[in-house]
Amino acid sequence: MxxxxxxxxxxxxxxxxxxxxxxxxxxYNDLMAEELEIDLEPLPETFSMKDYKGVNRTFCVDRRIHPNGIFLEAEENIEFGYKFAVHGELDSNQQELLNKLIEKARKGTGEQQVETRVFPSGQAYHAMISDQLTGLIEYDETSDGTPLVILDGQPFTWEEVGKMLMTYEGFQIKLNLYDPTDDIE
Ligand SMILES: [Zn+2]
Structure with missing residues (x-):
């Protein structure tokens, strides 16, 4: 409490x-805003948008005022769903920061990265649509130390991601990690 x-x-x-x-x-925000002498502009608690499939996704907006700036995060109201974050200076316009967050969510939910294909045998498998993946690393409590990777707003086990990569056997791989508030091009 x-x-x-x-x-x-x-x-x-x-x-x-x-x-x-x-x-x-x-x-926390009240105290920090007072301490740092900034105003807490009213922001909506949630927003919704359709993803690449036309499915409605609802996000909860979380604002954190820190001495090094304002952080806004949009987390989907389901477990292991989409999550997006942006960071702005303390004096930035918070409504504009929210718009930036919504734009980031729109871009992130608008593009499908993984699709389900079917082997001639009838068995289904996941495949990458392009040769890159953008997702989130989450804790997988059911695995032995390997992460869950959230792609297209749904969880994939490390093993499932590994199987998707097997289409690229013999290719080079480059793994980059980004802060949640970074923009990935
Ligand atoms: Zn309280």
Whole structure:
């Protein structure tokens, strides 16, 4: 529970002088905005859009005010769904930052990367549509230390990703990792 409002779930630990407080996002942002002398512009809590298949996807908007800037994150309201984040300076226009986040989500949900194909035997398999993948690394509690990779807003095991790569046997591979707020071209 948040130690300030005592009504929301605590999500952030705020270190002050010699104590630390567990706060909800709302109270954390209030305190940080006051401390950093910025305004919290009203933002919607959710937004929705259709993905590449025409399926409606709903995102929860999370704002965090940190001394090094404003972070906005849009996380889908399902487990292992899409997630997008942007970062702006403390004095940036928060509505414009939200628009940037929505644009990033629109771009990310608009393109299909993996499709299901069928072997002549009738067995289905996953295949990459182009020769690159953009996704998220998540914790896989069912595996022995390998991650889940979220692609097209759905989870794939490390083994499933490996099988997709087998179409490219003999090719070179280059693996780059990016901060959640980076733009990947
Ligand atoms: Zn609170």
């Amino acid at each position: 948040c130690e300030r409002c005592e009504s929301n779930k605590a999500k952030v630990s705020l270190q002050m002088e010699e104590t630390s407080m567990y706060l909800c996002t709302h109270c």
